[in-house]
Amino acid sequence: MLERIEEIRAEAGAAIEAATSSAELEELRVRHLGRKAELTTILRGIAELPAEERGKVGGAANGARKELEALLEASAARLDASELDAKLLADRVDVTLPGAPPRPVGHAHLIARTTRQIEDVMIGLGYTVAEGPEIEHDYYNFTALNHPEGHPARMLQDTFYVQSQPEVLLRTHTSPMQIRAMETQPPPIFVIVPGKVYRRDSDATHSPMFHQIEGLAIAEGITLADLQGTLLALCRAIFGDEREVRLRPHFFPFTEPSVEVDVSCFQCGGSGELAGGERCNLCKGQGWIEILGAGMVDPNVLGFVAEHGYDAERVQGFAFGLGVERVAMLRHGVPDLRRFFDNDVRMLEQFS
């Protein structure tokens, strides 16, 4: 009996180690360890053996069974790994095919992007952001901004009015929010106002709808020199650290003194000439590009909000209005204002 057990162990062990597939291994398991297997039969019959043989035969049979089980497990692991390898190799793909397209990422509109950039610069300089209605009272758009009755800008030729409401119009600038902001918050006040504005004009450089960013700073002791410093910081942040600004005296009804502000040309560096010696087309050889209008808030304007703490003898400050499209056109070479509102996706997708 013991010899037979040893034979089974050796024969089955060799077969298991030589097995080349999981199926063969399973067949060997059933044959040698299954219910009808000889070794199983031997183990089942141990109780009927004479007492002195039971120990020896039982030990040998159990030992053989455990050894075979261990061999089966080892062989199974060996075969699994190689079969998996074979299977993975059969599962080969053509890695040169294009990747699966993810959901495309959309694009920010250049106006929104430029607005946000300017906002961020001004936030860094200590400003908060205010927004207000686009359909506005004549009072906020003109009267409180020191535009006298009969001022040309108030005429039907230049300003859109609402039907049957002669005192209501589409705001022509973001400046009405100067008044609303000052009515709402006593000085000191540092706000910017981005938003849509409207003028009755339409060609390559005028759109009946466009975007402005207003700046307003009122406190004790704010000076024209502070305006220059603020605009220099803004222009450098937008157009580059080497830029300079210059203030040219001008006239606006709601600022006094008023200035137009030029930034040194960022294409030719302010020389007016390109590397090849030809005239710079961006600044037209001037070296400077007009970028915005600004000035010290007119005391008459503060007079309209005097009851809100704006005493023109005590507080003063500056305001400026920047055209968002103009900045975007200059920075990105967009030739025609109307392109911004055409929303051709082939243009939109150029700006990430």
Added chain:
Amino acid sequence: MRVPYSWLREYCDPGMAPEQLADRLVMTGTEVERVTVAGPPQPDNFVVGKVLAAEQHPDADRLRVCTVDDGDGERTIVCGAPNVAAGQTVAVALPGARMPGGEKLRKAKLRGVASEGMILAADELEVGEDHDGILVLDEALAAGTPLAEVLPLAEPVLEIEVTPNRVDCFGVHGVAREVHAITGAPLGPDPWALEVPAEGEGTADDYASVAVEVPELCPRFTARVFTEVEIGPSPLWLQARLAAAGQRPINNVVDITNYVMLLTAQPLHAFDLDKVPSGALTVRAAAAGEKMTTLDGVERELDAETVLVCDENGPTGIAGVMGGQVSEVSATTTRVLLEVANWNGTNILRTSRLLGLRSEASSRFEKQLHPDLCLRAQEIASQLLLELCGAKLVAGTIDVAAASWAAPRQLVLRAARVKGLLGMTISQAEQTTYLERLGFGVEADGEDLKVTVPPDRHYDVTREVDLIEEVARVHGIDEHLPTTLPAVAGRVGGLSREQRLRRRAEDGLRDLGFDQVVGWSFTDPGEPGRLRIPADDPRANPVLLANPLSEEQSAMRTTVLGSLLDVAARNVARGADRLALFEAASVYLNHPPTGRNRDVEARNRPVGALAGNFQGERAAPFTEPHRYAALALGPLIPRSWRGGGEPADFFALKGVLESLARQLGAELEFAPGEQPFLHPGRSAAVSIEGAPIGWIGEIHPLVCREWDLDAAVGFEIDAAPLLGAASAGIETYEDVTTFPAVYQDLAVVIPDEVAASDVRAAVLAAGGELLRSAEVFDLYAGEQVGEGRVSLALGLEFRAPDRTLTDAEVNELREAIKQSLEKIGGTLRE
């Protein structure tokens, strides 16, 4: 305003090139658009010549072959002018001369005769209009004299864009004063400081009378009478000046009125006195609907605020805007009534806009001139009429004036204020110099100055701050202004939370694959109709513009959808086959805003605190809700070799909108809801906590057809309630690690008319606080569940914050869920 340089230099010679002066002017507040040249671009090769002989051309009737002495010798010039004759002193262009327009003159053969130059007519030099014959010069001039010594050749002209406050710079003398102020170059004596002899018979009252019925619109009306006037062409110098300034020379009297206006900014008008019956003029308001024919030959209908200058027969001119034909100065005129009046600027502006008629005169009057200027203009014009027309001035000036006008303005300029406002110091001596050069009277008062405003700046300089601007700009802002930043302590910049969320929402939509567009706020009034919005819907009643640029832009949009459809249609027409567009912007609803008009909290906000909401005192005229709207057509994810490419449908867009809300930490509710422009079976109302905030759905095929689109799907929601419900940025921590969650799936068979959202709501209600989430992950309809029924599978997550849940607890909840589902007709599939 075109300012010929030689004219300017007659009053103030800055001693620098015009380009250099232009730069100075630009940097001190006078915008010079460009410096151009009137006449030939260069004076070279233009000389005085003597015609020695003029013979008939052998082969051309109209040409003469002239022998001309050019100072260096004799040359042959073929000339076509009928008046050329031997003995004349003429203007000659030699070969090489550049003619006006830049063309270079060359030797030429004319009908076989070589011509070495050109004998010039006035218009060929742009010094006058005359082309009938050559220009005959003073015979005292020597041959070979450079022509530029005789005539203004290559006259530089400053083209100035005068700001509306500086009416004084609508006159050459005002510009000269400005040049004096900014350069310090001496200013000549006032050109109106004259004593003009009155040698005409009688006094002005004997010839004419003026009555002003509307003194508030005509503060002053002055008139002088001239006799023995000889009408003729103006002398060359005057024609040249007018031509360079952009005025066409007409005759000496009219040219003088134009010349004086261009010099002083004060317009004048000359009447042929013999065509004014009894010499009687009346200034009155027009009758509404009254008609008259202006000098340009157009009959115009007037309103009751238009002011007319009338004679006994009716209107002769529209005051301050344009004269009439009846009493125009003509070749036969011998007696002239010279009107120099002052008008109410606002009314002139109104009238000229109303009539669509703008003249050199009205563009000056509309900026409000000072009544003192009238007599200045009378003085200069009188002198010229005597000199150039041989006229005799009749003594006396008819001067009808409103009782009085403002006395010269007195202002105080405080030194501390100058420095305080500008942030730079300008010494008292400098301030005094600048103001005196500008014509102000200045008297020191300690550190401060007492300043008297001259009449030509009366309406412009009214306050101390205006004086500060004057001294600042003359001092040189670009040169002297320091660069500083406001030194105000304690301020903090930043975005409000709502503004941050708005950025987040826009970024979110972009990251979900949508391109941002900026649509027109305008639309046409027919758009609601194309969107099938019924007439009684408020969205069909937009805010309309009184004066739109076109019908297509005459209404304010009430939906963003219309704009997105417009953009989509344009892009599809250009070949786009998939579009995902979004806009974050306002619509305009035709009713006043409700609530939130005055933000008391914002007004009481501590100084320097973050703020974003500046409402002001007066509510906005209309409601302008900020919206998020999206439109997709074609696939959201492009087709590839792996398939895909299914066009976006309701669920594709719903996924986008849900994702947007999740990014903001808000939960949206969807319920069946129709919109006139949506597919009735594939549209939903979107709400937050039961309050509607917008819609989502597939666009109705008939609406798509209106925009030539095959199909599209979109949504439009109000930003304010979405952002108000957002928890992003203010979330509170929830412990999900200490105690494990129990995850279970649940399948329920329900009648198919029960909405999935109701099933989920029933589950969540029964599960109570311990059921942390319940999400539908499968839907089955078919034989196994029977006709009219569907099977929904939900994934459930149970968790308690303070203990590990037992099987018994979960089973109890599951039983409650089962019962809750049974109440809405559902049965659990175990």
